[in-house]
Amino acid sequence: MLTTNRVAAVTLGALAVVVLFESRKLPLGSLHNPGPAYMPVLLALALLVFAILVGAYGGASRGLGAVGWSEWRHAAAILGTCAFAAIALERLGYRLTMAIALGFLIGVIERQGVFVTLTLAVALAAGSYLLFDTLLRVPLPRGPFGL
Amino acid sequence: MRRARVLVGVVALAVVAGIAGAQESYPTRPITLVAPFPPGGVADLTARPVAASLEKILKTPVGVVNKTGAAGAVGMQYVATSRPDGYTLLLALSSISIIPEADKIFGRPPAFTIEQFAPIALVSADPTVLVVRAESPWKTAREFIEDAQKRPGQISYSSSGVYGTLHMAMALLEHAANVKLRHVPYAGAGPALTAILGGHVDALASGPAVVLPHLKAGKLRALAGWGEARVASLPDVPTFKELGYPDAEFYIWAGVFAGKGTPEPILTRLRDAMRQVVADPDFKGAMDKLETPIVFKQGEEFQRFFDADARRLAAGVRRVGRIETK
Amino acid sequence: MTETVHNLLLGFSVALSPPVLLYAFVGCVVGTIVGVLPGVGPLAGISLLLPATFGLDATKAIVMLAGIYYGAMYGGSTTSILMRIPGEAASVMTCIDGYAMARKGRAGAALAIAAVGSYVAGTVSVVALMFLAPPLASFALRFGPPEYFALLILGLLVLAYMSSGSMVKALAMATLGLLLGMIGIDQMTGYFRFAYGVVELGDGIGVVPVAVGLFGLSEILATAGQETPPAVIKPTLRELLPSRQEWKDANWPIWRGTVLGFLIGIIPGSAHIISSFVSYAVERRLARRPEEFGQGAVAGVAGPESANNSATSGAFVPMLALGVPSGPIPAVMLAAMMVHGVSPGPLLIKQQPELFWGFIASMYVGNVVLLILNLPLVGVFVNLLRVPYPLLYPGILVFCILGVYAVNSSVVDVWIMLVMGLVGYLLRKLEFEPAPIVLGVILAPMIEMALRQSLAMSDGQYAIFLTRPIATTLLAVGVLLVLLSFKSLITHGFDWRERMAMAEKGDEL
Numbered sequence: 011m012l013t014t015n016r017v018a019a020v021t022l023g024a025l026a027v028v029v030l031f032e033s034r035k036l037p038l039g040s041l042h043n044p045g046p047a048y049m050p051v052l053l054a055l056a057l058l059v060f061a062i063l064v065g066a067y068g069g070a071s072r073g074l075g076a077v078g079w080s081e082w083r084h085a086a087a088i089l090g091t092c093a094f095a096a097i098a099l100e101r102l103g104y105r106l107t108m109a110i111a112l113g114f115l116i117g118v119i120e121r122q123g124v125f126v127t128l129t130l131a132v133a134l135a136a137g138s139y140l141l142f143d144t145l146l147r148v149p150l151p152r153g154p155f156g157l
Numbered sequence: 158m159r160r161a162r163v164l165v166g167v168v169a170l171a172v173v174a175g176i177a178g179a180q181e182s183y184p185t186r187p188i189t190l191v192a193p194f195p196p197g198g199v200a201d202l203t204a205r206p207v208a209a210s211l212e213k214i215l216k217t218p219v220g221v222v223n224k225t226g227a228a229g230a231v232g233m234q235y236v237a238t239s240r241p242d243g244y245t246l247l248l249a250l251s252s253i254s255i256i257p258e259a260d261k262i263f264g265r266p267p268a269f270t271i272e273q274f275a276p277i278a279l280v281s282a283d284p285t286v287l288v289v290r291a292e293s294p295w296k297t298a299r300e301f302i303e304d305a306q307k308r309p310g311q312i313s314y315s316s317s318g319v320y321g322t323l324h325m326a327m328a329l330l331e332h333a334a335n336v337k338l339r340h341v342p343y344a345g346a347g348p349a350l351t352a353i354l355g356g357h358v359d360a361l362a363s364g365p366a367v368v369l370p371h372l373k374a375g376k377l378r379a380l381a382g383w384g385e386a387r388v389a390s391l392p393d394v395p396t397f398k399e400l401g402y403p404d405a406e407f408y409i410w411a412g413v414f415a416g417k418g419t420p421e422p423i424l425t426r427l428r429d430a431m432r433q434v435v436a437d438p439d440f441k442g443a444m445d446k447l448e449t450p451i452v453f454k455q456g457e458e459f460q461r462f463f464d465a466d467a468r469r470l471a472a473g474v475r476r477v478g479r480i481e482t483k
Numbered sequence: 484m485t486e487t488v489h490n491l492l493l494g495f496s497v498a499l500s501p502p503v504l505l506y507a508f509v510g511c512v513v514g515t516i517v518g519v520l521p522g523v524g525p526l527a528g529i530s531l532l533l534p535a536t537f538g539l540d541a542t543k544a545i546v547m548l549a550g551i552y553y554g555a556m557y558g559g560s561t562t563s564i565l566m567r568i569p570g571e572a573a574s575v576m577t578c579i580d581g582y583a584m585a586r587k588g589r590a591g592a593a594l595a596i597a598a599v600g601s602y603v604a605g606t607v608s609v610v611a612l613m614f615l616a617p618p619l620a621s622f623a624l625r626f627g628p629p630e631y632f633a634l635l636i637l638g639l640l641v642l643a644y645m646s647s648g649s650m651v652k653a654l655a656m657a658t659l660g661l662l663l664g665m666i667g668i669d670q671m672t673g674y675f676r677f678a679y680g681v682v683e684l685g686d687g688i689g690v691v692p693v694a695v696g697l698f699g700l701s702e703i704l705a706t707a708g709q710e711t712p713p714a715v716i717k718p719t720l721r722e723l724l725p726s727r728q729e730w731k732d733a734n735w736p737i738w739r740g741t742v743l744g745f746l747i748g749i750i751p752g753s754a755h756i757i758s759s760f761v762s763y764a765v766e767r768r769l770a771r772r773p774e775e776f777g778q779g780a781v782a783g784v785a786g787p788e789s790a791n792n793s794a795t796s797g798a799f800v801p802m803l804a805l806g807v808p809s810g811p812i813p814a815v816m817l818a819a820m821m822v823h824g825v826s827p828g829p830l831l832i833k834q835q836p837e838l839f840w841g842f843i844a845s846m847y848v849g850n851v852v853l854l855i856l857n858l859p860l861v862g863v864f865v866n867l868l869r870v871p872y873p874l875l876y877p878g879i880l881v882f883c884i885l886g887v888y889a890v891n892s893s894v895v896d897v898w899i900m901l902v903m904g905l906v907g908y909l910l911r912k913l914e915f916e917p918a919p920i921v922l923g924v925i926l927a928p929m930i931e932m933a934l935r936q937s938l939a940m941s942d943g944q945y946a947i948f949l950t951r952p953i954a955t956t957l958l959a960v961g962v963l964l965v966l967l968s969f970k971s972l973i974t975h976g977f978d979w980r981e982r983m984a985m986a987e988k989g990d991e992l
Binding site: 014015017018022025029032036037042043044045046049050053054056057060061063064067072077078079080081082083084085088089091092093095096099100104108111112115116120122126130134135138141142146147148149150151 | 513516517520523531532534535649651652654655658659661662665669671672674676677700703704705706707708709873874876877878880881882884885888889892894897898900901904905908912913914915927931934935938943944945
């Protein structure tokens with residue numbers, strides 16, 4: 011039965027093993043002169059122990075399905091928008107990227123009216139740029155057309 | 158048909174004019190000067206007066222952008238991989254020669270190589286100086302070196318990080334004077350200075366500007382310098398060259414670079430501009446306030462300086478090799 | 484004493500002169516804006532705005548930068564309380580109880596308590612700075628790697644008090660955080676660890692994207708898609724201010740936070756970030772009803788916020804008294820001074836009394852300005868919460884991305900925030916707590932470096948920890964604390980935390 015604790019335990023344990031695996035390329039050093047791999051290995055071993063402990067008491071936690079994932083599609087859309095922003099930020103420039111991202115979120119995901127979407131998207135993108143890049147001189151990326 | 162030919166002719170003319178115009182009228186857009194270190198550091202504080210003066214001379218906005226990370230590697234890699242159109246420049250410190258060597262000895266693909274840059278001008282070259290605490294028993298560099306030879310590995314020094322500029326200076330000294338010192342790396346020049354002021358290490362190789370107030374206040378003592386000539390603000394401090402260790406030569410220098418492949422006319426324009434920058438009284442005043450003397454080299458001279466420095470540092474890094482963990 | 488008063492009067496005459504006052508005000512306003520922006524904390528704020536001060540004279544520049552610093556500390560609590568997004572790394576603990584208070588309708592109270600606590604802490608710590616700077620500075624300098632290591636180990640113990648649920652889960656999260664902190668260049672040997680060729684990861688994944696992602700982004704991910712959007716809270720004016728009981732609850736935590744924060748702040752290095760974490764732990768340990776923490780305990784907001792602000796004054800102690808760059812922020816201030824031709828050093832106080840005392844006086848003034856600025860803004864900010872969530876969160880998202888990007892002009896940071904947002908979302912679902920991860924990310928590189936530096940200093944001898952008095956004392960305190968908690972384990976059967984967790988979840992450990 012997939013309980014939250016068991017899932018967590020397996021994930022954390024797997025992560026610990028990956029770290030141990032990746033650390034083998036780095037010198038371990040000794041107790042008196044720890045190398046770059048020393049602390050990561052120690053921590054990965056500790057994580058493994060904790061993962062096992064969490065999993066051992068896993069029966070008592072809730073089942074995975076009972077947690078309530080109703081909003082996952084929404085969350086995925088938001089994450090996707092963030093990913094788009096990360097990719098486009100230095101290519102399309104700040105204002106264009108944010109306007110598109112906001113337009114998508116407010117218009118498509120939240121299904122607000124066209125007028126509200128356009129106003130908010132443009133206002134927030136341009137306004138935040140004005141405040142931070144122009145007034146406070148925090149450099150924000152510019153894209154094509156100097157946007 | 159005739160109209161089409163006229164159209165083609167007009168377009169061709171426009172294109173040619175455009176190309177010619179673009180070359181003649183560089184710069185047409187704002188220029189970015191990348192400082193690969195955080196604000197407040199040596200690179201940043203040197204970059205800003207340079208940018209301000211360049212802006213006046215080239216009549217186009219020149220903005221300083223700090224792209225920090227990995228001891229400067231992030232910013233340097235950024236310029237190395239940007240389009241070499243003359244609009245993205247780099248203000249680099251001597252670590253530009255160190256980082257690719259360090260990458261090599263670790264067997265990882267280098268973040269960038271020095272061949273990816275076209276040098277424009279050297280702006281400052283501060284020799285490092287060896288400082289110890291005022292309470293320490295060594296009054297001259299010779300005493301220090303003799304003591305180090307008697308007790309290998311006992312005298313400790315701090316640095317701004319492994320393979321950093323302050324570490325490499327000491328490494329060059331260790332090789333030149335045949336001594337072995339104990340290295341305690343810190344995360345930056347600031348913490349390295351704090352460490353010696355707190356008495357946690359015995360020695361430090363530092364740029365003169367930052368330690369000057371402490372020397373004047375009597376907390377630290379300068380023993381010798383890594384330069385070819387004595388530091389202007391420390392006329393009583395001999396150089397290692399005078400003391401018989403000519404291999405111990407190290408400068409924390411700052412220079413302006415463009416990406417390799419930048420068209421020659423643009424490079425020439427930039428070199429001309431830099432010549433005017435160092436003559437600019439505002440620039441001179443700013444550098445005075447930083448207590449950093451202007452050392453200007455260009456063209457052949459800069460190339461020679463850069464090559465010699467790079468060779469020295471590369472050899473030094475290879476000698477240090479990978480830090481042995483027993 | 485009279486000399487100090489005389490100097491202080493000199494300082495006030497400088498600080499209250501209209502041009503200087505104007506720049507202090509501008510600095511405070513800018514700092515507040517910067518602080519409210521998620522992720523961009525005082526260091527980023529000062530660094531970004533340093534160039535803007537180049538045209539000014541030394542005193543005005545320093546005063547403005549200090550105003551930005553303070554303003555950012557004040558502003559950072561605003562987003563933490565209202566939206567569970569840390570304004571900077573040090574505000575992470577305020578996210579926990581501050582946001583819980585906001586959810587209960589006590590947002591105004593939380594904001595007001597944070598503002599007042601910050602004011603008290605800021606003012607008291609400036610007084611301490613004034614009188615105690617030179618002797619404290621010499622003491623602070625004696626903190627070398629071994630002392631640092633001992634102190635950070637104590638900081639790790641703080642983790643034990645950060646969780647409301649299972650101890651094992653909290654420890655697992657802490658270990659995860661510590662592991663995440665291992666990413667980057669190993670400062671002692673130059674090896675790249677777990678960076679996979681991404682040069683930007685050389686300095687580690689950075690606590691700002693982690694904090695904003697784990698707390699802020701995950702909150703948005705979890706809340707935005709709910710069928711019933713979070714209830715819009717419309718408080719009345721009276722509800723905006725804290726009740727008498729809340730003021731009483733806040734009193735002692737504010738004083739304790741002030742002292743604690745100041746002491747941690749004077750230590751050179753980046754230790755001052757953990758002042759809010761330590762304060763949270765102390766308040767929880769001393770509270771009469773510790774189970775309130777996490778559900779909106781006033782002390783959980785008052786203590787950390789005060790500790791934050793007094794740590795900022797503490798950080799100036801070594802800088803002003805000795806001219807030592809005792810951390811990244813003092814280093815930037817020192818650079819600002821150098822650029823303006825003021826050479827910082829041990830003689831700064833003697834040679835430049837107008838600068839030093841003007842600076843001190845402007846800190847008083849700045850604190851007053853910020854209090855006056857922030858209290859009315861409480862009403863404004865709380866009204867922001869009235870905006871329906873579907874329209875509010877895209878705006879918050881934009882500011883999160885902006886803030887995280889602006890710190891280093893790096894898109895890699897935005898990606899890290901994204902990934903940590905997903906992680907935070909999953910952790911919520913799996914019932915793990917994210918706060919220990921943030922502490923782990925902060926502490927890991929510092930602890931490892933301190934340990935290896937200490938061993939480098941002593942050529943591999945662990946005895947160095949026992950031959951230096953400060954380090955030994957700190958380690959002894961740590962051992963004592965561990966033993967004490969074991970004692971309660973033995974005598975009472977289980978810790979109150981375990982009892983509470985067991986009661987809630989029925990025998991889960």
